[in-house]
Amino acid sequence: MRIPADLFQLFLSLDTVTGRFGTLLGTIHTIAQALLTAVAVTGAIRWRPSALARYGAVSLALAAVVLLGSRLYFEYVVPQEYRAYRQIEQMDLAIKRADTRRLDVARIEPLPKADARERLAVIQARGTLRVGYPSDRLPWIYLNAESRLVGFDVDLVHLLAADLGVGLEFVNVEPAQLARLLDDGRVDIAVGGLAVTPDRALRVRFTEPYMNATLAFVVRDHERRRFATLQMLRNAGVLRIATPDVLHYENLVRSALPDVQLIRIGSAREFFEAPAGTFDAMLSTAEGGSAWTLLYPRFGVVVPRPNVVTGMIAFATPQSAPELHDYVSTWVALRTRDGVTRHLYDFWILGRGAKSTKPRWSVARDVFGWFEQRNR
Numbered sequence: 001m002r003i004p005a006d007l008f009q010l011f012l013s014l015d016t017v018t019g020r021f022g023t024l025l026g027t028i029h030t031i032a033q034a035l036l037t038a039v040a041v042t043g044a045i046r047w048r049p050s051a052l053a054r055y056g057a058v059s060l061a062l063a064a065v066v067l068l069g070s071r072l073y074f075e076y077v078v079p080q081e082y083r084a085y086r087q088i089e090q091m092d093l094a095i096k097r098a099d100t101r102r103l104d105v106a107r108i109e110p111l112p113k114a115d116a117r118e119r120l121a122v123i124q125a126r127g128t129l130r131v132g133y134p135s136d137r138l139p140w141i142y143l144n145a146e147s148r149l150v151g152f153d154v155d156l157v158h159l160l161a162a163d164l165g166v167g168l169e170f171v172n173v174e175p176a177q178l179a180r181l182l183d184d185g186r187v188d189i190a191v192g193g194l195a196v197t198p199d200r201a202l203r204v205r206f207t208e209p210y211m212n213a214t215l216a217f218v219v220r221d222h223e224r225r226r227f228a229t230l231q232m233l234r235n236a237g238v239l240r241i242a243t244p245d246v247l248h249y250e251n252l253v254r255s256a257l258p259d260v261q262l263i264r265i266g267s268a269r270e271f272f273e274a275p276a277g278t279f280d281a282m283l284s285t286a287e288g289g290s291a292w293t294l295l296y297p298r299f300g301v302v303v304p305r306p307n308v309v310t311g312m313i314a315f316a317t318p319q320s321a322p323e324l325h326d327y328v329s330t331w332v333a334l335r336t337r338d339g340v341t342r343h344l345y346d347f348w349i350l351g352r353g354a355k356s357t358k359p360r361w362s363v364a365r366d367v368f369g370w371f372e373q374r375n376r
Contacts, residue, residue: 007185077353079349087351088138088294089145094347095155102149103130111185119321122202123188125194128167131157132187133176136267139348140193140313142177152348153191153315156210159340160331175245175266179203182318189328190316193288197248197311205319207329209312210341211349213285215249216303217241218271218292227281227302233257252309253283273295281339287349 010063039045047366050204085238108130123129133153141151149170161168171187178190182204196206217227226236233239234257242265243250250262263279265271272292282289289301315332317325335341346352 002220005020010122019291025045086145088291091144091150091348092148093150093155093158094344095158098158098161098163100149100158100170101167102172104219105132105171105173105177105181107187108186115185117320119185119188119318119324122185122325123164123166123324126166128169129157129161129164130169130171130186130188131192132171132173132178132181133192134178135172136259136269136353137192138268138288138295140288141191152211152344153193154195155344155348156190156315156335156341157189158336163331178316183320188317188321188324193285193313194312194316195246195249195285195311197246200316203315203319205322205325206312206314206316207325208336209276209314210332210336211287211313211345212310213287213313214284214303215252215309215311216269216284216289216301218284218289218299218301219281221298221300223280224300224302227304229305230256230307233304234259236280239280240278242274242279244283246283249283249309249311254306268292272299290349 005240036045111122133149136142137151137153139152141149144150157168171181173181173187173190178187181187182190190204193213194200194206196209219227225232227233234281237353238259238261239257240261240263241253243253243262245264253262262283265282265369268282268284268288271279272295284292284301286301286303293299315328317328332341
């Protein structure tokens with residue numbers, strides 16, 4: 001029936017309550033059956049078709065009223081709007097901001113080759129650190145409901161800029177252009193949950209990794225069991241897997257699933273908004289995929305067993321600027337060891353920053369206003 005796993009969990013929890021009514025009805029049934037049996041043995045049962053028809057009609061009418069009333073109640077009284085996505089849209093930075101602005105990459109001139117090599121001096125003289133980022137990289141960098149850039153990596157680069165004593169300039173770029181823009185000086189570092197891979201390391205210099213990510217599949221919620229183990233995936237036939245342009249992990253998937261069909265996409269939204277049947281799953285990280293499923297609740301994240309694959313996430317720096325790389329890489333290593341990245345992991349990945357501080361709805365407070373009157 002393609003029931004989402006979350007809805008099934010709701011059924012299990014409510015079954016604890018409805019089961020009590022089932023026990024009550026079972027007791028009434030036992031008593032009624034005993035009475036009817038005793039009366040039948042004595043020969044006192046009388047068939048009254050008119051009474052049976054009357055009670056049957058009343059029972060059907062009551063059942064229709066209950067079902068229709070429940071439908072109308074949940075349709076028009078109980079809010080049906082999905083709101084969980086607001087948790088991630090309303091999140092803000094965990095760390096105080098530096099001065100920031102966003103630039104259009106087309107309006108930025110490349111640096112002369114000499115300046116491109118002396119990147120730290122250029123950053124200090126300019127007074128800003130230019131950060132390149134691809135779009136749609138939840139939860140590392142994205143626009144919140146107030147059109148501000150937020151996310152795990154945004155918090156980190158705010159700290160980095162503060163330690164450098166400069167402001168921040170964010171530049172939205174296409175993933176395929178990152179290496180070129182880093183080398184010609186239009187951006188200084190690149191962020192966005194970038195996976196460290198051998199082929200990418202030929203084009204950019206990765207810093208010390210600041211977190212490990214778990215390779216996973218994002219699937220429609222009712223198909224989670226189909227992707228639970230590698231053996232089940234091998235028996236599933238030809239699977240159409242949407243994948244970002246990450247050759248290293250594509251090769252891993254092909255080696256484990258020879259019959260798989262990998263289809264590259266430019267953004268995760270292409271997968272989520274594609275017509276049903278276009279893709280069977282999307283290759284992702286469990287950390288990033290979980291954030292996307294808040295926006296698209298019909299999907300879930302599955303980590304196939306038994307072989308769990310993890311990868312490294314880091315910042316990218318220009319190959320032509322070793323001094324900048326050494327500084328940022330050392331800075332990331334220190335921030336990882338002093339617990340800052342762990343705090344941001346809890347905040348952005350585990351969702352502790354999305355917890356609402358608003359008190360739960362209460363009849364006493366929200367209807368009668370007793371607490372407000374007491375505070376006055």
